[in-house]
Amino acid sequence: DVKVTQSSRYLVKRTGEKVFLECVQDMDHENMFWYRQDPGLGLRLIYFSYDVKMKEKGDIPEGYSVSREKKERFSLILESASTNQTSMYLCASFGQFNQPQHFGDGTRLSIL
Amino acid sequence: AQTVTQSQPEMSVQEAETVTLSCTYDTSESDYYLFWYKQPPSRQMILVIRQEAYKQQNATENRFSVNFQKAAKSFSLKISDSQLGDAAMYFCASRGAGANSKLTFGKGITLSVRP
Numbered sequence: 001d002v003k004v005t006q007s008s009r010y011l012v013k014r015t016g017e018k019v020f021l022e023c024v025q026d027m028d029h030e031n032m033f034w035y036r037q038d039p040g041l042g043l044r045l046i047y048f049s050y051d052v053k054m055k056e057k058g059d060i061p062e063g064y065s066v067s068r069e070k071k072e073r074f075s076l077i078l079e080s081a082s083t084n085q086t087s088m089y090l091c092a093s094f095g096q097f098n099q100p101q102h103f104g105d106g107t108r109l110s111i112l
Numbered sequence: 113a114q115t116v117t118q119s120q121p122e123m124s125v126q127e128a129e130t131v132t133l134s135c136t137y138d139t140s141e142s143d144y145y146l147f148w149y150k151q152p153p154s155r156q157m158i159l160v161i162r163q164e165a166y167k168q169q170n171a172t173e174n175r176f177s178v179n180f181q182k183a184a185k186s187f188s189l190k191i192s193d194s195q196l197g198d199a200a201m202y203f204c205a206s207r208g209a210g211a212n213s214k215l216t217f218g219k220g221i222t223l224s225v226r227p
Contacts, residue, residue: 042219050212100147101215103157
């Protein structure tokens, strides 16, 4: 089974801090994604990556950046955290284009 | 571009009965995939069922089946013999068939199951 692991399930940070959310998958998937999930808004794509060192902006990239130095790891960075970034963050990956995405457990991030 | 619309925010079903969750989509892709994902209160998103748009036959996975109407761009999920464990948020999603396509989600529907 595919395993997508997010480093934290709960995280509390302060406004202005630089925050790192880590995601690791163990199936050699090329494609990795970061979403945020908010009530009534569903899942919104922040950034995605099709290969190492490649990244593409999703629908809501403002205030975020990403890093993909190794194929198995995709990091989401909040450069200067703000309270409106309090949310659930989900990482996902898939390999072949005809395969479904596999999700991590999510990180509940609170910015105080 | 792709959009996915789930117009019902909540639904409720009696245990053992059947419920249908609706979803419509729009896409500029000539070939694409459609998915239903389930997110229980424990939060991990899991795949329920998948439909390839080029297949006319509706996908079925045990108690879960879809009604795929390509011309109408409709992709509803039917849950038969509903169980308490079916209570969750359900998301409809679409993705183009190209190698670099991204998954687009609807806003989700909360399904509750009454004992």
